Amino acid sequence: MDSVRKVDGFPxxxxxxxxxxxxxxxxxxxxxxxxxxPEEVQFTxxxxxxxGVWDAQDPAKK
Amino acid sequence: MHKIQPKNEIDAINxxxxxxxxxxxxxxxxxxxxxxxxxxxxxxxxxxxLPDYHLAIAWQAKKGFGLVADKTHxxxxxxxxxxxxxxxxxxxxxHLLNCKRPTVPPQSVRxxxxxxxxxxxxxxxxKRLQTNQGGVSRQESRSDCRVSTLxxxxxxxxxxxxxxxxxxxATERELxxxxxx
Numbered sequence: 001m002d003s004v005r006k007v008d009g010f011p012x013x014x015x016x017x018x019x020x021x022x023x024x025x026x027x028x029x030x031x032x033x034x035x036x037x038p039e040e041v042q043f044t045x046x047x048x049x050x051x052g053v054w055d056a057q058d059p060a061k062k
Numbered sequence: 063m064h065k066i067q068p069k070n071e072i073d074a075i076n077x078x079x080x081x082x083x084x085x086x087x088x089x090x091x092x093x094x095x096x097x098x099x100x101x102x103x104x105x106x107x108x109x110x111x112l113p114d115y116h117l118a119i120a121w122q123a124k125k126g127f128g129l130v131a132d133k134t135h136x137x138x139x140x141x142x143x144x145x146x147x148x149x150x151x152x153x154x155x156x157h158l159l160n161c162k163r164p165t166v167p168p169q170s171v172r173x174x175x176x177x178x179x180x181x182x183x184x185x186x187x188x189k190r191l192q193t194n195q196g197g198v199s200r201q202e203s204r205s206d207c208r209v210s211t212l213x214x215x216x217x218x219x220x221x222x223x224x225x226x227x228x229x230x231x232a233t234e235r236e237l238x239x240x241x242x243x
Contacts, residue, residue: 001101002104003099004104005098019135
């Protein structure tokens with residue numbers, strides 16, 4: 001839990017920071033790994049409901 | 063109602079925040095951002111971006127500083143270089159940023175290097191192994207030895223011996239040393 005961060009505007013998503021990567025994990029189990037330099041998405045996986053990290057949020061909760 | 067912060071809280075900045083202030087002053091063209099953890103005791107990361115160069119400086123109160131400036135650094139890998147205090151870390155950071163050099167991952171070491179790092183003499187290790195100084199010297203200069211001999215030496219240093227096998231897919235397995243190989 002030492003590397004965990006909140007994500008502004010996405011309370012259902014947590015960000016885990018590594019030296020050159022951020023790993024985003026949503027409450028539905030969706031995962032996205034982004035490299036910082038050069039900036040690129042290296043891995044994505046939808047969650048249990050088939051939605052991605054940034055689609056997982058219930059708009060009513062925003 | 064606005065809560066007034068006590069002066070000692072305002073002044074209380076940690077070592078990575080001090081590092082940030084120094085770097086921002088010394089490298090005004092660099093893009094510097096501090097990635098604060100959810101918990102103050104977590105890992106803070108200071109990112110310093112120069113053209114074609116990125117230095118990530120991780121910091122945790124109990125562990126000190128970890129530096130990575132290497133585009134080939136793999137996902138989940140630990141820091142290449144570790145420094146316990148701000149002064150030594152800062153010296154290295156300034157050098158890296160000036161030269162835009164990659165950080166250097168830990169190198170393999172010899173038994174002698176570990177013994178010296180622990181401040182032990184060959185005589186002290188010999189006593190622990192119930193042998194003589196010459197025996198320890200020979201052991202340190204050998205290029206090959208039995209696993210049991212190596213294990214005994216490492217235990218005499220107060221350390222543990224781990225042997226890892228790296229599979230073709232880069233995953234690692236720790237070898238059991240107390241059973242048949």
